[in-house]
Every structure is written in structure tokens, then in C-alpha cells.
Amino acid sequence: MRSTHTQSAVLSQARGSVSVESIYLGEPGPGEALIRMEACGVCHSDVFVATLEKLPLAPVTLGHEGIGRIEQVGAGVADWSPGDRAGITFLGTTCGACEWCTSGRERFCPQQTNFGYTLHGALTEYAIVPAATLVRVPENLPAALAAPLCCAGWTAFGALREAGVQAGQSVALFGLGGLGHLALQMARLQNLRVAAVDVAEDKLHMARESGAEIAVHGETAGRTLQKEYGGVDAALVLTPSAAAIHQAFRSLKRNGRLVLVGLAVSQYELPLVDTVLKGITVRGSYLGSRQDLAEVFRLAGDGLLRPHVQTHALVETPDVLDRLRRGELMGRAVITW
């Protein structure tokens, strides 16, 4: 018998602290599902949410890389049954009617809700969520390996697609953390030439082992990639660093694409003359399409993608967040139950 409470990693208030607490959890209402979580990744966006000046929901349970099994469904839920495996991503409910929702770009719906931000997230033993927000997860993937695909994998895949590069072209990946190490594997699967960029030597070492053609230090990456490649076709900035954006811009060849992914509350400046005269495309990339997510799960299910994970207990979440903030984690930290 389930208790009336669940242990959750909770952000107390805007810019507040994260602690593990016992939260009351009732029964799933109409359209909702009760899920027993098996694993949930810890994402840099959890750190980002904790830095915001205002929160739409506080206290809020963090987490948006959740894998679990349905325990119970509320009235009117026909697509899911107890025992089904389900994933929770950052994307919650959407309006279903706007121009973005009706063209497969639900992630840009202005009325979207988000797990671990406007909705309680997946860093919890049990969660009650709108069933329509859940995604199917292949049975043959261990939960801890499936979890990072819900945000890091999905986001990396979407960003690579937005970069619009073809086999044989070059891509520079700035930041080899949770997103970057998966983007590297995906880029290799697409036969792209990969330049890996980070400020941490151990991450550059990992990148070389994972098939990066070149692994260079972030501080001088722009100049190095101009020298070695004559500039790259695309640069993905997967880390929330203004310095990385600057170096990524400098690393591009003419008509190159700069794809911004990492989030921080900050501004960035780019050289206008070079943007214009070199015909540079600058774009943001957020998550990916539903099809992208299905493809990411398929690649992992087929053994072609292998997230590097370290597993932790829920009580370690505050410490894991601190280490993530300091850039000390390799691959993805995943909380397991």
C-alpha cells in the first residue's frame, strides 16, 4: 500500500535551497496518472530554475528526465494502463490549438507547462501528472540509461538537426557535459566530423575516446578551429557560458551556423560585421520534435547511444546539483529508486 506522502527533491522558493522532503500526494484525478519513478536525471536546467528571480510555482519539485511505471490512472485515461513504462520530459501540457501545436512544434506553444517549473517534476518517488504529457519508453533500456534521453538526449538531437549539417561536414560541440557527450555520439552516428570543446581536461579526454576528431580547450577554440579546419560548418553551444558563445562564433566558417542551447539569465554580444559579411546563421534550439524524441529512444534501444551515467540516491540531490553547478560531473548524474 502506497503511503499518502512521497519523498521529493524540492526547491523551496525563488533562489532558495533544494532539500529532500516528504510531500502529500493524493489520488490521480481525471486525466491524470500516478507513476512510481525508477530514475530521473539531474539537468543543468534544474540549476537554472533555481537561479531565477521569480518562480511560477513554489515550492516546486524539480526534475524533468523521469522514467517510471504507471501505478494507477484517473478517470478518462484510455491510453495508459498500470504497468506501462512512461517518461516525463520538460514539456508538460500544451494548448493543442496554436500554430506551433498544430505544426509539430508543441515545444514552442506559448501556453506550455513544464515539469519541474510550472508543474511538479520527476525527482520524486511517486508523481501524479497529466497522462497526455507522458511519452513511451522502450522496455529494453535500463531506466537509468533512458532517463537522460528525456531532456539531454532529446535536446542534443534537436540541436544537431537544427544545425543542418550533412555527413562529412564539421560540427564543434561546446560543452561536453550531459548534453555534449550525447551530441558527440549522435554526431558520430551521422558521420559528422566532430570538434569537441570544453574547459575541463577530463571531458576533453572522454571526447577523444568517444570519437571526436579533435578536442580543444575552450579559451582558444575559435582560433584553433580556424587553423585546423578553416572554420567549422556549425557550432553548438551546449553550455551556459557567454565566453563559449563568443568562441563558437569565432570558430565558424563562412555561412556557418551558430546554435545556442545552454541556458543562463544573461545577454550575449556578437560581431555585427562578421555576422553579415560571412552570412552567419544564429539560432536558438529548444528540445526537439516528438519524432526526434522517438528517434533518440530508438537509437538507444538499438544500442547505438550509450549515455554515461552515475547513479545516486534521492537524498544526494542537493549535493549533485552543487557539483553540476561547479561543472564537476562527467556525463549525467541520475537519481534512482
Ligand SMILES: [Zn+2]
Ligand atoms: Zn533539462
Ligand SMILES: [Zn+2]
Ligand atoms: Zn499551443
